[in-house]
Amino acid sequence: VAWRVLNGAGVNAKRGVFLAIAAVLWWWPAPEGLTLEAWRLFVIVASAIGAVVANALPLLTASVLAVAATVLGRVLTPEQAYAGFANGTILLIVLAFLVARSVLTSGLGVRIGHWMVGRFGRSAIGLSYSIFLVDGLIAPAFPSSTARSGVIFPMALSLANAAGATPEATDRRRLGTFLMFSGIASISLSSALWLTAMAGNPLGAELARHAGVEIAFGSWLVASSVPTLTAMLLMPLLLRRCIGPEVHETPEAPALARRALAALGPLKYQEKVVIAAFGGMVGLWAVAATLSIDSTAVAFLGLAVLLLTGVLTPADLKKEGDVLATFIWFAVLFALCGSLNELGFIAYLGSALASVMGRWGAPAAYVMLISAYVVLHYMFVSQTAHLLALFGVFLDVGIKTGLPAALLAYQLLFANNYFAGLTPQGSSANVLFASSGLISQRDLYVLGAIATGFNMAVFLIVGTPWLWLITR
Amino acid sequence: VAWRVLNGAGVNAKRGVFLAIAAVLWWWPAPEGLTLEAWRLFVIVASAIGAVVANALPLLTASVLAVAATVLGRVLTPEQAYAGFANGTILLIVLAFLVARSVLTSGLGVRIGHWMVGRFGRSAIGLSYSIFLVDGLIAPAFPSSTARSGVIFPMALSLANAAGATPEATDRRRLGTFLMFSGIASISLSSALWLTAMAGNPLGAELARHAGVEIAFGSWLVASSVPTLTAMLLMPLLLRRCIGPEVHETPEAPALARRALAALGPLKYQEKVVIAAFGGMVGLWAVAATLSIDSTAVAFLGLAVLLLTGVLTPADLKKEGDVLATFIWFAVLFALCGSLNELGFIAYLGSALASVMGRWGAPAAYVMLISAYVVLHYMFVSQTAHLLALFGVFLDVGIKTGLPAALLAYQLLFANNYFAGLTPQGSSANVLFASSGLISQRDLYVLGAIATGFNMAVFLIVGTPWLWLITR
Numbered sequence: 001v002a003w004r005v006l007n008g009a010g011v012n013a014k015r016g017v018f019l020a021i022a023a024v025l026w027w028w029p030a031p032e033g034l035t036l037e038a039w040r041l042f043v044i045v046a047s048a049i050g051a052v053v054a055n056a057l058p059l060l061t062a063s064v065l066a067v068a069a070t071v072l073g074r075v076l077t078p079e080q081a082y083a084g085f086a087n088g089t090i091l092l093i094v095l096a097f098l099v100a101r102s103v104l105t106s107g108l109g110v111r112i113g114h115w116m117v118g119r120f121g122r123s124a125i126g127l128s129y130s131i132f133l134v135d136g137l138i139a140p141a142f143p144s145s146t147a148r149s150g151v152i153f154p155m156a157l158s159l160a161n162a163a164g165a166t167p168e169a170t171d172r173r174r175l176g177t178f179l180m181f182s183g184i185a186s187i188s189l190s191s192a193l194w195l196t197a198m199a200g201n202p203l204g205a206e207l208a209r210h211a212g213v214e215i216a217f218g219s220w221l222v223a224s225s226v227p228t229l230t231a232m233l234l235m236p237l238l239l240r241r242c243i244g245p246e247v248h249e250t251p252e253a254p255a256l257a258r259r260a261l262a263a264l265g266p267l268k269y270q271e272k273v274v275i276a277a278f279g280g281m282v283g284l285w286a287v288a289a290t291l292s293i294d295s296t297a298v299a300f301l302g303l304a305v306l307l308l309t310g311v312l313t314p315a316d317l318k319k320e321g322d323v324l325a326t327f328i329w330f331a332v333l334f335a336l337c338g339s340l341n342e343l344g345f346i347a348y349l350g351s352a353l354a355s356v357m358g359r360w361g362a363p364a365a366y367v368m369l370i371s372a373y374v375v376l377h378y379m380f381v382s383q384t385a386h387l388l389a390l391f392g393v394f395l396d397v398g399i400k401t402g403l404p405a406a407l408l409a410y411q412l413l414f415a416n417n418y419f420a421g422l423t424p425q426g427s428s429a430n431v432l433f434a435s436s437g438l439i440s441q442r443d444l445y446v447l448g449a450i451a452t453g454f455n456m457a458v459f460l461i462v463g464t465p466w467l468w469l470i471t472r
Numbered sequence: 473v474a475w476r477v478l479n480g481a482g483v484n485a486k487r488g489v490f491l492a493i494a495a496v497l498w499w500w501p502a503p504e505g506l507t508l509e510a511w512r513l514f515v516i517v518a519s520a521i522g523a524v525v526a527n528a529l530p531l532l533t534a535s536v537l538a539v540a541a542t543v544l545g546r547v548l549t550p551e552q553a554y555a556g557f558a559n560g561t562i563l564l565i566v567l568a569f570l571v572a573r574s575v576l577t578s579g580l581g582v583r584i585g586h587w588m589v590g591r592f593g594r595s596a597i598g599l600s601y602s603i604f605l606v607d608g609l610i611a612p613a614f615p616s617s618t619a620r621s622g623v624i625f626p627m628a629l630s631l632a633n634a635a636g637a638t639p640e641a642t643d644r645r646r647l648g649t650f651l652m653f654s655g656i657a658s659i660s661l662s663s664a665l666w667l668t669a670m671a672g673n674p675l676g677a678e679l680a681r682h683a684g685v686e687i688a689f690g691s692w693l694v695a696s697s698v699p700t701l702t703a704m705l706l707m708p709l710l711l712r713r714c715i716g717p718e719v720h721e722t723p724e725a726p727a728l729a730r731r732a733l734a735a736l737g738p739l740k741y742q743e744k745v746v747i748a749a750f751g752g753m754v755g756l757w758a759v760a761a762t763l764s765i766d767s768t769a770v771a772f773l774g775l776a777v778l779l780l781t782g783v784l785t786p787a788d789l790k791k792e793g794d795v796l797a798t799f800i801w802f803a804v805l806f807a808l809c810g811s812l813n814e815l816g817f818i819a820y821l822g823s824a825l826a827s828v829m830g831r832w833g834a835p836a837a838y839v840m841l842i843s844a845y846v847v848l849h850y851m852f853v854s855q856t857a858h859l860l861a862l863f864g865v866f867l868d869v870g871i872k873t874g875l876p877a878a879l880l881a882y883q884l885l886f887a888n889n890y891f892a893g894l895t896p897q898g899s900s901a902n903v904l905f906a907s908s909g910l911i912s913q914r915d916l917y918v919l920g921a922i923a924t925g926f927n928m929a930v931f932l933i934v935g936t937p938w939l940w941l942i943t944r
Contacts, residue, residue, distance in 0.1 A: 015780075057780075058779075058786060060779065060786065060789070061776060061779040061780060064772050064775050064776040064779060065772075065773075065776040065780070067769070067772050068769050068770075068772035068773035068776055071766050071768075071769035071772070072765065072766070072769050072770075072773065078560050078766045078768060078769065079558070081769075082558045082559075082560060082563055082768070083558050084558070085557040085558040085563065086551070086554045086555050086556070086557040086558035086559075087554075087558075088550050088554060091554055091557065094796075293544065294543045294544070294550045296543075296550060296554070297539070297540050297542075297543035297544050297550065297553075298540075298544075300536050300537075300539050300540035300543070301537075301540035301544065303536050304533060304536040304537040304540055307530075307532065307533040307536060308487075308529075308533060308537070314530060314532065314794075314797065317532070317793050317794070317796065317797050318791075318793040318794050318797075319790075319793050320793040320796060321789050321790040321791050321792040321793040321795070321796065322786075322789070322790050323793070323796055324566075324789065324792060324793065324795055324796040324799070325786065325789050325790075327796070327799075
């Protein structure tokens with residue numbers, strides 16, 4: 001109820017409420033077992049993330065305000081508060097955003113899409129599978145799932161249009177819904193498949209490291225492969241059954257795609273450079289751990305190659321102002337949440353919750369933690385904010401309850417991706433599909449609940465024994 | 473001659489030459505007294521800056537390539553190479569770029585311009601002084617002299633047009649030249665006046681700190697005030713004598729400006745917010761050292777206020793992709809040049825040069841160092857690149873020759889600003905004025921040499937005793 005009232009209020013009223021709460025808590029004495037710094041840092045982070053969740057502040061504004069308050073309030077030193085900007089993981093994301101742009105500007109993304117449809121586009125279910133396949137294959141090179149939606153959405157839309165599904169065509173409405181939601185479900189699963197397929201994944205892996213779980217590109221893939229591929233294989237069948245598209249066969253789509261592909265002509269110079277640059281980066285990333293090559297430096301090298309060859313130009317980079325905004329809030333929240341951990345707050349909160357959960361036994365706690373983590377995504381508009389707010393606490397509680405750290409860490413990190421389709425605003429990667437006019441607001445919520453529930457079932461039933469096996 | 477050949481060659485040939493030289497020097501044994509890391513870091517930094525100076529690579533590309541080579545070549549650890557991104561000074565510049573945008577978007581910059589012309593615009597020399605006055609007053613809030621030129625240029629251009637100087641009007645050509653070059657000269661001097669008036673200044677202050685010279689906002693202003701204000705007072709008279717504008721009196725300009733000011737109406741909400749935000753920031757910056765408040769956190773707070781009030785919006789920030797590019801090359805070069813110093817390279821080079829200069833005696837070395845530093849700006853397209861390449865070495869040589877560190881540091885830092893007008897490409901702040909059509913390419917070079925030579929004379933004759941007095 002309090003939540004509804006808060007959501008109904010105007011933005012300024014909401015901000016006032018958060019400011020008042022934060023001011024009161026700031027002067028409140030720290031609970032026993034916590035230092036004043038840890039308590040006040042919690043107040044800052046909780047108000048900032050709370051204000052974002054309640055739509056009172058954009059993420060950037062909340063982060064900028066939080067870091068100012070942290071340093072000016074002498075909760076952290078400037079060095080601690082700004083450390084995130086020099087963190088290799090965060091720089092890697094920033095560089096990946098810049099590098100990923102070349103897939104779009106070179107036209108390579110569209111070409112891959114046409115090629116796949118030419119092979120797999122004979123039926124509605126084939127079109128859906130081709131979305132999952134293309135998306136799954138390009139995902140590791142797209143750490144921004146939002147950027148990836150910029151490739152997958154035009155592809156899915158052109159598939160839908162080729163099969164006669166437009167906002168005006170009342171007799172193809174469910175086919176359009178089927179293909180659009182395939183896109184949303186695909187991106188949420190392809191993000192779970194690869195460490196580098198969603199901006200928050202490496203961050204989550206970094207946070208898991210604090211709990212003693214080492215996650216690299218290869219170990220993530222091994223862990224995610226079985227449950228994610230199972231869900232990817234079954235999801236189109238589930239969606240076809242739930243949605244019931246009017247048309248099952250689309251024999252004309254492959255020919256259309258092959259014609260579009262032929263019209264593109266042979267690979268352009270720019271596309272070849274992008275293939276070479278990404279091939280080189282993926283190759284170096286694959287051997288990075290073995291040869292102790294720094295992954296971020298590899299991304300710097302890839303960016304340098306794209307700049308040297310003129311595939312990316314300064315004019316392209318001038319359009320990337322939102323990457324700077326992402327860099328700022330990401331670096332700030334990373335440093336503040338990391339310090340919250342270092343100051344002992346997460347451990348404190350975890351042991352408090354664990355003392356409650358300890359009474360239930362580990363299996364019940366395991367299912368409870370994962371389903372609570374998923375259901376709470378109704379409150380979040382960003383997977384990364386969700387991760388920053390809850391991942392550390394949930395992992396710590398589970399460990400205190402006696403659950404294996406690696407098992408729970410992987411389950412929560414995968415959940416952090418597959419719940420992205422829960423609501424239309426649950427990930428900015430959904431936005432393009434949701435605004436296509438081919439899927440209703442109600443369908444988005446109903447299908448979001450069904451698909452996310454199904455994913456959770458697959459990851460619990462298939463994923464648990466698999467993760468148990470490989471992390472022992 | 474080698475230089476001319478190099479400049480005449482195509483970009484790819486130039487890149488090949490730099491790559492070949494860098495590869496040979498990379499495998500060359502380190503000179504005695506230097507570690508292999510120090511030598512190889514020098515090879516990377518020198519090739520990167522050399523390629524920029526020779527126009528073979530843009531600054532961003534050179535920096536990205538350099539940091540990749542540094543880490544992949546195991547010259548520095550990733551932590552050392554990326555440390556610049558979390559440096560408070562560099563973050564301050566990035567934030568200042570973002571914050572400065574609000575002066576433009578709110579319309580406050582134009583209003584200040586009109587107000588000043590209304591007061592001082594009665595004659596050609598009065599218009600010129602009004603440019604110097606407005607520029608000198610707004611400069612401390614504009615750490616990007618290029619951004620400042622975006623405010624001063626439209627003002628100077630509207631002054632020129634109001635006085636009848638357009639590219640078509642042959643009888644007002646020299647008046648136009650007079651006002652345009654007043655803009656260039658003004659920005660180069662206002663940048664010398666304030667620590668926060670040019671992006672490279674805080675960087676230079678940071679580099680000077682390595683040599684034991686502590687420079688803060690206030691101490692910079694005290695040191696710069698006497699020579700800079702002297703040059704500012706005399707420069708319009710010098711330019712009027714050299715250029716000889718056709719018109720000396722412009723009695724209609726003040727009325728025009730007052731009418732334009734009246735047309736703007738009362739201060740808008742956004743302008744008031746900007747005034748309050750900048751007033752607050754300048755106030756906090758002024759007491760920052762005393763109360764040990766972190767200057768960067770103050771800038772974060774200012775940005776938060778502008779975002780909270782909606783004066784800056786996410787859409788405004790999306791246009792700031794070039795700030796991200798600046799952030800990247802700045803942070804990279806800062807860290808690499810800083811490490812060059814830490815690895816002992818600068819000290820090594822300095823002592824080698826000093827052993828030559830030591831034979832001349834300190835006064836001759838003083839004049840030689842400063843004039844060489846100024847003349848070498850013919851080779852540079854960026855004040856900051858010049859600073860990064862030469863400031864540390866020149867300072868070190870001077871110190872080894874027995875010159876007082878603070879005296880020489882200030883002289884070089886001021887020179888780094890007042891030489892900006894030497895060539896049209898000597899600072900990107902010149903670009904708008906140079907491309908106005910009111911000043912010829914030849915005049916730009918002739919006036920650049922005269923004005924820079926005059927500045928150097930003022931700073932040597934007036935600045936030396938003043939700096940001697942206050943730094944003893």
